Amino acid sequence: MPLWIQILPGSDEPIYIQVTEQISKAIARGELSSGDKLPAVRKLALELVINPNTVARAYSRLEKAGLVTTKTGSGTFVADPKLRKTDATDINMLTERMDTLITRGLNLGIEAQDLIRLFESRLTKFNNKSNERKEEK
Amino acid sequence: MRFSALLRKELRECLPWILLAAVVFFAFGGFFLRAAAYFGDRYWRYSRFSPGTTVSPYDLTCYPTLQTAGPWLFFSSIGLGLILGVRHFWIPHFTRTWPFLLHRSVSRKTILAAKLTAGMIAFVISLGALWVGLFWYATRPEVFPIPQAPRVFIEGWIFIMLGLVTYLGTALSALSTANWYTTKIFGLIFATFTTITLLSTVWAIGLIAVSTAILLVQIFDTFLRREF
Amino acid sequence: MTEIVLETKALTKYYGGTLAVDHMDLEIPRGCICGFVGRNGAGKTTAIKLMLGLLNPTAGSSKLLGCDSSALTPAIRQRIGYVTEGHRLFRWMSIGGLEKFQRAFFPKQWDDKFFADMIEYFNLPKKKKIKHLSNGQRAQVSLALALAPNPELLIMDDPTLGLDAAIRRQFLEGMIELIMRQGRTVLFSSHILGDVERVSDRIVVIDKGVLRANCSLEQFQKAIKKAILSFTDSVPDQVDIDGVLHCRRSEKGLELTLVGTDDEEIAEWAKSAGAENYHIVQMNLEDQFIEFTAPANYRRLFQWEEK
Numbered sequence A: 001m002p003l004w005i006q007i008l009p010g011s012d013e014p015i016y017i018q019v020t021e022q023i024s025k026a027i028a029r030g031e032l033s034s035g036d037k038l039p040a041v042r043k044l045a046l047e048l049v050i051n052p053n054t055v056a057r058a059y060s061r062l063e064k065a066g067l068v069t070t071k072t073g074s075g076t077f078v079a080d081p082k083l084r085k086t087d088a089t090d091i092n093m094l095t096e097r098m099d100t101l102i103t104r105g106l107n108l109g110i111e112a113q114d115l116i117r118l119f120e121s122r123l124t125k126f127n128n129k130s131n132e133r134k135e136e137k
Numbered sequence B: 001m002r003f004s005a006l007l008r009k010e011l012r013e014c015l016p017w018i019l020l021a022a023v024v025f026f027a028f029g030g031f032f033l034r035a036a037a038y039f040g041d042r043y044w045r046y047s048r049f050s051p052g053t054t055v056s057p058y059d060l061t062c063y064p065t066l067q068t069a070g071p072w073l074f075f076s077s078i079g080l081g082l083i084l085g086v087r088h089f090w091i092p093h094f095t096r097t098w099p100f101l102l103h104r105s106v107s108r109k110t111i112l113a114a115k116l117t118a119g120m121i122a123f124v125i126s127l128g129a130l131w132v133g134l135f136w137y138a139t140r141p142e143v144f145p146i147p148q149a150p151r152v153f154i155e156g157w158i159f160i161m162l163g164l165v166t167y168l169g170t171a172l173s174a175l176s177t178a179n180w181y182t183t184k185i186f187g188l189i190f191a192t193f194t195t196i197t198l199l200s201t202v203w204a205i206g207l208i209a210v211s212t213a214i215l216l217v218q219i220f221d222t223f224l225r226r227e228f
Numbered sequence C: 001m002t003e004i005v006l007e008t009k010a011l012t013k014y015y016g017g018t019l020a021v022d023h024m025d026l027e028i029p030r031g032c033i034c035g036f037v038g039r040n041g042a043g044k045t046t047a048i049k050l051m052l053g054l055l056n057p058t059a060g061s062s063k064l065l066g067c068d069s070s071a072l073t074p075a076i077r078q079r080i081g082y083v084t085e086g087h088r089l090f091r092w093m094s095i096g097g098l099e100k101f102q103r104a105f106f107p108k109q110w111d112d113k114f115f116a117d118m119i120e121y122f123n124l125p126k127k128k129k130i131k132h133l134s135n136g137q138r139a140q141v142s143l144a145l146a147l148a149p150n151p152e153l154l155i156m157d158d159p160t161l162g163l164d165a166a167i168r169r170q171f172l173e174g175m176i177e178l179i180m181r182q183g184r185t186v187l188f189s190s191h192i193l194g195d196v197e198r199v200s201d202r203i204v205v206i207d208k209g210v211l212r213a214n215c216s217l218e219q220f221q222k223a224i225k226k227a228i229l230s231f232t233d234s235v236p237d238q239v240d241i242d243g244v245l246h247c248r249r250s251e252k253g254l255e256l257t258l259v260g261t262d263d264e265e266i267a268e269w270a271k272s273a274g275a276e277n278y279h280i281v282q283m284n285l286e287d288q289f290i291e292f293t294a295p296a297n298y299r300r301l302f303q304w305e306e307k
Helices: A013-029 A041-048 A052-064 A088-107 A112-136 B002-045 B055-090 B091-093 B100-101 B108-139 B150-175 B186-198 B204-225 C045-053 C095-104 C112-119 C136-147 C165-180 C193-201 C216-222 C263-272 C284-295
Strands: A066-071 A075-078 C003-017 C020-031 C033-040 C059-064 C080-083 C153-156 C187-188 C202-207 C211-215 C223-229 C246-251 C253-259 C277-282
Touching: A013 A052, A013 C165, A041 A052, A041 C165, A052 A066, A052 A075, A088 A112, A088 C263, A112 B150, B002 B055, B002 B108, B002 C095, B002 C193, B055 B091, B055 B108, B055 B150, B055 C246, B108 B150, B108 B204, B108 C153, B150 B204, B186 B204, C003 C187, C020 C045, C020 C059, C020 C187, C020 C202, C020 C211, C033 C045, C033 C193, C045 C059, C045 C187, C080 C136, C095 C112, C095 C136, C112 C136, C136 C153, C136 C165, C153 C165, C165 C187, C165 C193, C193 C284, C202 C216, C211 C216, C211 C284, C216 C223, C216 C284, C223 C263, C223 C284, C263 C277
Parallel strands: C033 C187, C033 C202, C080 C153, C153 C187
Antiparallel strands: A066 A075, C003 C020, C003 C059, C202 C211, C223 C253, C223 C277, C246 C253
8 A cells, every 4th residue: 555644734743753653653554564665755755845854854763763774775664563672762652642542531531441441442453454464465 | 148148138128119219210200301302392492491591501411311300310319218228227126127137147247238238239220220221312312412411421320329328318317226306317317418418519429428438437337336 | 064055144234224134144054945934024035135146235244155145256146046026027028038048047057858847837838928927827937947057056035925825836846856956955935834844954034134043943843832831829920931932821820932941941940830730832833933923022913801
């Protein structure tokens, strides 16, 4: 499935973070799997009509997070998930997001147990989807 | 290549006005000259050569060309000077095209030189050529039985040069950065004054040369220093 | 060490008694797209004209590609593309005529195919005269004329003013196409912050002739933020935290717009001021610009009145 990124200038998220996030999500959803080649920096810059340095910065952020690897001359590729190391900043970011989810849920009046059930069902769904993709390959 | 591109642009820009001046001079000046040649006798009778008036030999020789075609040459020339001055140096302020024109890979002097050369060509080549043609026509014996004095020929050129002086005066006025209208149109006043005083002076050519030099120096100085 | 392609030192311009540009110190390195933003009348066009030698500075200096702006040589001008304010071109010329005119000044650099492709893409007939073109079409011609000589430094004075979104996008695409070539630099002034955000590496903010910001876009976006604090008791009178741009009070809350203040500093101050709770809010570029250039006692034009 081709990579599709939507840039929203004028949002409170800088553009390079939007690009990073959307590529991360695509990888998490299994739309991009390990070994897939990301579009060339210049190609993406022209398509999205953004500065190529912004794309480059997004790619390097993804590389730092271990989600992609760059081979000079060939391009940028989605990294092998087994080689991804989660580090403290990743855990912090996840914790932050989880806190947001939990507070929101509780404020809406949802019981803690229902929240856990909801979380588990979504996790199963994503896992199944990415397993399906792997089987297709 | 760059200068010729600039020159071509300046010429094409004012071509309609050059043609207009040329047509006015040629048509009206030519018409009256032709009328004078054709009606001959009757024309002379109703002219200042009526019996009883004293005329000089010079009058007899210069009469047909300068008196009939001359005024048209003068007015076309002055008119062209005013219009070209405005077109070259005033209109760009209104159309806001100075920034585009001035950001060329040539010196500012070259840009100014192109404009002034186009102006000179307009006078010398268009009006000048027509004057030469008309004068030659008038010297042919079947047109006028009297010879035309060379001085007449030169006076025609003086009218053309006065047009050029007017052009330069208008240019200087347009370029002048003075705020007060009286100081701003100084160039134009100078040109007008020159024109009026030199209409029939022996020193005309010399004074025209001097006025032209003064105006050119001022124009170059202003254009090179000026802000756009 | 990256070369500086555009440099101004204490550049100042007075128009009679009005100060249009106030001691501007600017350095723009090669290879970046620099967005020049400021409110209407802030001095952007004046600054650009000073840089291009169309205006004479009252004081200070300006250099383009190492050459003083008041004495730009023809060789240097050949390396600089300039899209003028309002895209004013010779009205009586046809597009083809303008092409020939412009090409004469760039004998070795002119890219015929590039110009032809752009004009074809814009669907513009070469014989049409400039006076018969709409504003948008004139802007398109202006863009093609500026890009075809493949300039090293492209300066654009509010190139998308009054143009529709599609043409604005074309200008952005042109800028990106240019910047991908080796060693090119773009300086453009704009009011559309979304456009600036898309393509700029650097942002320069000029306000009432004064240079207020000159940094990477990322730094600017990170530096300006809002802190919203809520208090159980009274709101403190003294707001003595560094970097306050604006401060809005309500009965039990405080809204601070801050520039250059760390999140930790805010946390500390919130604690010491006795705030019950606080949020740090990331702002979008347009809001950041408005708050950054607003005067100190800034209040909204229309305020909601509780009846």
